[in-house]
Amino acid sequence: MSTKRNGKSGRRPGNQDTRGEILTAARHAFAAKGFAGASIRGIAADAGVDAALVHHYFDTKEQLFLTTVELPVPIGDVVESLTAHGVEGLGERIITTVLSIWDSELQPSLVAAVRTSLADPTKSRSLSEFLSLEVIGTILGSVDLPAEEASLRTGLVASQLAGVIIGRYVLRLPALAEQSSDSLAAAIAPTLQRYLSGEI
16 A cells, blocks of 8 residues: 655655756746746746755755856846945946956856857747846846836846847957957946936
């Protein structure tokens, strides 16, 4: 006669395969629902585990998403450091930080992640939502703005950063790739600052 451990069925304890199964379920969830629509509870159900076990392997949905797209950057720490000094000079801090990360030893992994996302519309959608909600949206959350204006500024900042990243590191456009990080940051920072806090 079979018995159910602890009176429960359908939920497994962690084992060496559990993390991989959670990641597989997460990739499917983010692809189908986007970053905003996917939930830890839903991902856990798809993987056949308790939500607490997902949190055992991944502290947050952000961390889980970053792992599925193989972005090797602690986004939360980066955003916190950027917003620590308020909106003044924020445009310069953002572009300087972005360029320093992309010019580091992480560049091959970051380029691979972007290329993979661009080749798959579902991954592009999830990455776009993540950057808008969790990165730029959080940065602009430090500024008291009406929702519609915050959305517009978020889109403008995102388009500027995406253009620089894809042009300099993915397409390797000479006008961007041959510039020093300092000169490129100096050229772009004022535009980012206007998008963040100036007249639009």
